[in-house]
């Protein structure tokens with residue numbers, strides 16, 4: 140593995156320096172020089188106008204595995220108190236598209252104790268097969284049991300793609316399974332595509348908190364595993380379909396467990412459903428006070444929207460914690476996102492930049508929120524929002 | 539008891555910005571820092587040391603300049619620091635990283651009296667890669683139980699009792715035994731600052747021990763780029779989805795114009 144600069148070609152233009160997220164290239168004496176920060180990511184290659192940068196990847200010395208033995212797309216579900224996380228159904232939608240492109244089956248895998256009469260319902264989301272791993276103890280989530288049961292099954296059935304929701308639970312068992320199988324795993328993907336020539340899964344994900352996107356592939360090994368961020372893909376339309384159902388009973392015993400769950404605490408469950416909302420109205424520090432937030436709430440109400448906000452508003456107690464949007468809050472992708480008095484810090488943007496239409500109201504024309512907004516309104520929200528509420532009401536009455 | 543803390547050097551990410559005019563990264567003055575979550579991991583290790591007695595060992599795999607963060611860890615009170623650095627480790631994905639970290643931990647444990655009396659603590663995720671995969675993969679490599687996304691911790695004799703975030707609303711309390719691996723959230727504690735004497739000690743009394751591929755004797759197929767199943771195919775700056783329209787006028791005009799646009803977009 141090495142990276143070279145062809146000194147004869149290099150013009151010292153510095154494009155590569157600009158494109159490097161790792162400060163891995165410098166221009167010294169008018170020539171590009173790679174330094175030890177280089178992570179071999181290859182971002183500099185595309186930007187070089189004279190093709191002076193070369194990365195040589197050593198051909199794999201590992202025994203090449205026969206990739207063609209691996210067929211099929213799997214989606215692995217995760218649940219809490221018998222409620223399956225909606226990302227599993229979103230993945231059935233996306234997984235179905237991928238399976239169709241590859242000409243293979245889509246399989247839904249669920250581990251649990253009481254899903255017998257739900258299997259019919261799962262089949263409506265389009266899988267060709269359902270594998271239900273049943274054991275009374277799997278009512279709860281145990282890392283070690285998931286890893287054991289899933290690894291066994293994957294080794295036997297050899298799927299080529301495995302999709303898992305990027306929830307704390309998915310991100311707990313997926314890496315351990317990947318390690319056991321020596322499989323490549325890409326975390327927290329927001330885009331999935333097939334390269335038809337190689338059948339490789341092209342997995343796109345944000346890095347550096349969303350400032351950069353990376354597309355990752357697993358060319359030499361199978362299965363290709365990805366955890367996928369909730370709220371990115373749509374659940375498919377439900378329809379009746381013939382689905383093969385396979386039930387595997389496992390006899391896990393309490394004494395086999397390496398960890399023990401002593402207690403499960405529910406924080407007060409909220410009725411807030413930002414992840415599935417079609418319209419979200421969000422407020423930031425610019426709203427000014429808890430009282431002023433009522434105006435934002437009213438805007439949400441006339442639009443039939445959910446209310447959200449930046450972390451600052453949660454910290455100031457203007458808004459409940461479960462309404463926070465961003466890196467440490469929720470990731471949302473509504474049809475319409477109205478940001479009122481939010482500056483658009485990167486930690487906020489990563490949680491909402493996938494919204495279809497973004498409207499920003501901010502008095503500072505330079506606020507970064509305008510970089511992602513489709514409609515920008517530069518002005519004082521305290522004046523604009525009430526007028527906007529009236530206008531929307533008027534529009535509604537006309538209908 | 540030994541407490542291992544795995545720490546990573548990352549660019550201070552919140553500083554990374556895109557210049558909207560040239561559409562390139564603005565990197566001026568981005569410092570390299572200890573991954574913020576890893577500071578919480580160090581803090582937890584130090585509290586365990588203070589309450590139960592333990593030797594705290596920080597390990598980082600990275601380029602030579604990652605020594606800086608290990609010195610910072612030493613000045614916070616960590617006892618020993620190891621830097622795994624070698625050209626052969628470069629280009630590692632999480633599989634190769636966890637393999638290399640495990641080699642170092644196993645090597646250090648070899649000379650320990652009780653080879654099962656240890657805990658490994660990591661940050662829940664690194665803010666550059668943001669994968670959170672190294673922890674579970676390291677636990678698998680060491681063949682020990684893992685508990686990820688921990689926000690509260692207690693050690694009683696050899697029992698560990700932790701609170702783990704399950705979903706946004708749910709918390710699960712889990713118990714396990716040593717040895718074990720934890721990955722911690724920011725909520726778990728507030729990392730201390732190095733003291734003046736801590737800083738002096740870090741540079742005079744303590745050392746950062748470098749280990750390279752010769753010393754760790756890895757299976758060459760499992761380290762660096764060769765041991766990485768995933769390959770970064772390209773990195774790009776996310777495109778702006780649409781041309782942006784700045785709506786101007788009186789407040790009434792703005793409201794009308796916005797509603798008209800949203801109707802055209804079939805949203806209202």
Ligand SMILES: Cc1cc2nc3c(=O)[nH]c(=O)nc-3n(C[C@H](O)[C@H](O)[C@H](O)COP(=O)(O)OP(=O)(O)OC[C@H]3O[C@@H](n4cnc5c(N)ncnc54)[C@H](O)[C@@H]3O)c2cc1C
Nearest residue numbers: 423424425449450465466467468480481482484502503520
């Ligand atoms: C590790 C980490 C994780 C984080 N996670 C999150 C997260 O999940 N979500 C999140 O949101 N943040 C998060 N943050 C915080 C984030 O960096 C920002 O601090 C936060 O998003 C800023 O919130 P804000 O936009 O409401 O406030 P500010 O940045 O203060 O912006 C307020 C904006 O309102 C405008 N304004 C003021 N008055 C008016 C007015 N009358 N009319 C119109 N506009 C007005 C101002 O021009 C300004 O742009 C995180 C930070 C860190 C370090």
Ligand SMILES: Nc1ncnc2c1ncn2[C@@H]1O[C@H](COP(=O)(O)O)[C@@H](O)[C@H]1O
Nearest residue numbers: 544545599660661663664669670671672
């Ligand atoms: N190169 C490394 N050296 C030491 N620890 C690491 C390294 N990479 C990741 N880690 C640890 O693994 C955690 C999760 O990182 P990641 O899986 O990259 O998000 C980090 O918070 C660190 O504790």
